[in-house]
Amino acid sequence: MSPNMSLQSKPASQRASTPWDAWRDWVRSHSEMLLGYSFVAPALLVVGAVMVYPILFNLNIATRKWDWSTPFDAPKPFVGMANFADLIASDRFVNSLKVSLLLVLFALLVEYILGLGLALILNRQFRGRRIFRTIFILPMVLAPIIVGIQWRYLLSGNFGIINYVMFQLGVDPPAFLSDPKYGLPILVLVDSWMYVPFVSLILLAGLQQIPQEVQEAAEVDGAGSLARFWNITLPLLGSSTAIVLLLRGTEIFRTFDVVYVLTGGGPGRSTEVLGILLYRIAFGEGNFGMAAALAVIISILGMVIGGLFLRFIRTETRLF
Amino acid sequence: MPKKDFKLNRREMLKLMGAGATGAALNSAAPFIRPQFNIVKSQSNVLRILSHSSPQTEVYRRAGEAFEALTGTRIEITECPFNELQPKMMTELLAGTGKYDVIPITNAMLYAATNYLENLEDMYTDELMADLPPAAVEHCRGLEGELKAVPTLSSLPANFYRTDLLEEAGMEPPTTWEEFVEVARACTLDASSSHPKIWGALIEGSAKAVQPAVKLVGWFYQAGGGIVGPDNMPTIDLDENVEALQFIVDLIHTHKVAPPETAEMIYEDVHNMFIQGRGATAINWQYMVGMANDPEQSLVVDKFAAAPVPEGVAKGVNIDHWVMVIPSDSANKDAAREYINLALSDEHQLDMFRTEGLCARMSVMDPENPEVYEINPFIGAWVEEMKWATPQPKWKNLNEAWLRLSFAMNSAVTQSSSPADALERAQEEIMALMED
Known part of the structure; x- marks a missing residue:
């Protein structure tokens, strides 16, 4: 019998009467729990230092007026929710929110459709499949900044190879990076170019989990390939779809680097996503209070989007 | 021994919440708890x-x-x-x-x-x-x-021009806006097998940098406008400024002597196009002289000169x-x-x-x-x-004000908004920056 068990089984009348004894008893009776907490304490401390403190600090700053004229260690006046109110009332915020949401919508749609198509192709046996698979995941391993620069040079009106080829083919090349109507489509194009391989790899893993017998049984029952895709493949890809939606949805919503390098938010404000707006408020205007408020809003909206996707996942797949 | 369930009871939950509240309280005192930065004191050597x-x-x-x-x-x-x-x-x-x-x-x-x-x-x-x-x-x-x-x-920006192209077209270097348009029209050449398209005027219009705005203000002065009133407050949306911006928009969209890509161009694009022989005139800074005269990177060595920027109703340049x-x-x-x-x-x-x-x-x-x-x-x-350059205003956030003005210019040259609307909005935004 362990000492713990003997302590736990002590009758109430015999329990220690002084506070110290009571404390010792409590520690002994909870020793397993305390041991557990002591194991996770270092990790919690690290998380607290690198995650929780900045979040709390950001919340604090969001309620204060702080700009470049105020040194870091000087008192910053408390302004309550004024930063949030000013931000939400501004046209720039509304525009950026719209751009970010449209980007999430269209980029997800394009990436899912193309990713699924590629996954279906890769799920078949064909000559050179391995080489093809290696080549097509290359965009995924490039840093977003490099991708942004690369596409900026490809699409440049004056020096871009795409415009040059179109010109040589006798087509009047559009000003891709100068015309606001191309702003969002270009972001969708570049984001898709980068992440379709990622999406297709996840969906490919999902496809390979679908039991072949189910497909064969449906085929024996006379189901055509479209019917099998619609009624078997797609529903059974639910969990993979869920992961794609959740990961890519939240990632696209908080995108910054590619946009910063490729368009800088322009032409006009056609690609000024929330991340770009935050950067400009913080490091262009030096308005850290408002930038912190925007960071809070982006986090909340990100959680809402993630939550909506999770809800969709629960409904569609009963996974969680 | 049976495994213990690690569920938190109400009391433990309260303790955790207490810890959280203490954290929040500490955070609200953050301005008083000053994080210690890694102060790098320069060594004397x-x-x-x-x-x-x-x-x-x-x-x-x-x-x-x-x-x-x-x-x-x-x-x-x-x-x-x-x-x-x-x-x-x-x-x-x-x-x-x-x-x-x-x-x-x-x-x-x-x-x-x-x-x-x-x-x-x-x-x-x-x-x-x-x-x-x-x-x-x-x-x-x-x-x-x-x-x-x-x-x-x-x-200071000056007007660079191709001496050979102007000579071919029988034109003198432009000194006024009207002459500037005439020269640009005469020197805009369509692409042929022997050369790529040559634009009459290379100017900047990107929203991503401050430099297009710094040069735009020069056009404002030439139109008789300005950006700062006697009380140091911005006067971005003056009619004269709108006229100047309209002039630039017209160079691209009406006269078609400046490339549509002007909206994505900064000074580097201007110098690249000019030294590659793709512009008859270019408004750019003085550094371009050395670059355009460098045979290793320029196709226009000894084929260009520079003159003061053309004047409208007045002489003006932003220094x-x-x-x-x-x-x-x-x-x-x-x-x-x-x-x-x-x-x-x-x-x-x-x-x-x-x-x-x-x-x-x-x-x-x-x-x-x-x-x-x-x-x-x-x-x-x-x-x-x-001799006639105008100093810039003393605004607390002048760099950001330039960015807002570049954005206004970009909106106008991409025809996202009219010059009047773009400058009116820039005026509001810059006023707000000054109030912050």
């Missing part, structure tokens, strides 16, 4: 400079080598892209890291940083004061008028300056002063002139000096412009 990546920085590096030879103090230069210079500088100054001893910045970046900079009044001898253009001295004054910087380089500042938290202020003095010497100002096409001290840029003439044969254009 190292002087640290923060600069943007450009040929100008190489001038500072060469001055640094000379400084080390003279004093034994080594110079360490940290480079960053131009667009990151102000955020990086302000972040360092705000946090009081004391990491940098000298920072070359544009005058537009000076005003946001004024409170964190050393007063450099003592560096201005009578001789230096007399040798600097008045605008340069004005640009070194902080918001309260105190001298917080020392200029190293004046920058700006590169200036050197010393952060108040620098531990090497004396050495920093010595270094700046050295950078202002004849030798290093001439190096600046050779590298950038201009410098700050007028005596070094004497057009009568054969060496100066050899480096920049068109120096007369800039000396002429300096």
Whole structure:
């Protein structure tokens, strides 16, 4: 019998009467729990230092007026929710929110459709499949900044190879990076170019989990390939779809680097996503209070989007 | 022994919530709990400079080598892209890291940083004061008028033009807006098998950088407008300014003498296109002289010249300056002063002139000096412009104001909004910036 068990089984009348004894008893009776907490304490401390403190600090700053004229260690006046109110009332915020949401919508749609198509192709046996698979995941391993620069040079009106080829083919090349109507489509194009391989790899893993017998049984029952895709493949890809939606949805919503390098938010404000707006408020205007408020809003909206996707996942797949 | 369930009971939950509340309380006291930064106090034998990546920085590096030879103090230069210079500088100054001893910045970046900079009044001898253009001295004054910087380089845009193309078209270099349009029309050539399309006018219109706005303001002055009223408040949406912006929009969309890609162009695109022979005229800074005369990178060597920017109803150009500042938290202020003095010497100002096409001290840029003439044969254009160049306003957040103006210009040239609407919006935004 362990000492713990003997302590736990002590009758109430015999329990220690002084506070110290009571404390010792409590520690002994909870020793397993305390041991557990002591194991996770270092990790919690690290998380607290690198995650929780900045979040709390950001919340604090969001309620204060702080700009470049105020040194870091000087008192910053408390302004309550004024930063949030000013931000939400501004046209720039509304525009950026719209751009970010449209980007999430269209980029997800394009990436899912193309990713699924590629996954279906890769799920078949064909000559050179391995080489093809290696080549097509290359965009995924490039840093977003490099991708942004690369596409900026490809699409440049004056020096871009795409415009040059179109010109040589006798087509009047559009000003891709100068015309606001191309702003969002270009972001969708570049984001898709980068992440379709990622999406297709996840969906490919999902496809390979679908039991072949189910497909064969449906085929024996006379189901055509479209019917099998619609009624078997797609529903059974639910969990993979869920992961794609959740990961890519939240990632696209908080995108910054590619946009910063490729368009800088322009032409006009056609690609000024929330991340770009935050950067400009913080490091262009030096308005850290408002930038912190925007960071809070982006986090909340990100959680809402993630939550909506999770809800969709629960409904569609009963996974969680 | 049965495994214990690790569910938290109400009491434990309360304890955790208490811990959370304590954390929140500590956070609300964050302004009083000052995080300790890794303060880098410069060693006496190292002087640290923060600069943007450009040929100008190489001038500072060469001055640094000379400084080390003279004093034994080594110079360490940290480079960053131009667009990151102000955020990086302000972040360092705000946090009081004391990491940098000298920072070359544009005058537009000076005003946001004024409170964190050393007063450099003592560096201005009578001789230096007399040798600097008045605008340069004005640009070194902080918001309260105190001298917080020392200029190293004046920058003004001029009108570069292709002498061969103008000669072929039988045109003279344009001096007015009307002539500018005529020349640009006559020299805009469609692409053929022998050459790519040549545009009559190369100008900037990108929203991503401050430079298009700095040049746009010159067009405002030429139209009889301006950007600052007597009370130092912005006057961005004046009718004359709208007219100037409309003129630029017309160059692209009506006269079709400037490329539609103007909306994505900054000064680098202008110089690239000009030295590749794809522009008959180009409004750009003086540094382009050396670049266009370099046979290794230019197709227009000896085929171009530069003249003052054309005038509308008035002459006008927006001058700006590169200036050197010393952060108040620098531990090497004396050495920093010595270094700046050295950078202002004849030798290093001439190096600046050779590298950038201009410098700050007028005596070094004497057009009568054969060496100066050899480096920049068109120096007369800039000396002429300096007579009527307008200094920039002293706005706390001038750099961001330029960005808002670049954005307005971009909106107009992409026809996202009319020039009047774009400038009206810029006026509102810049007013709001000043109120912050």
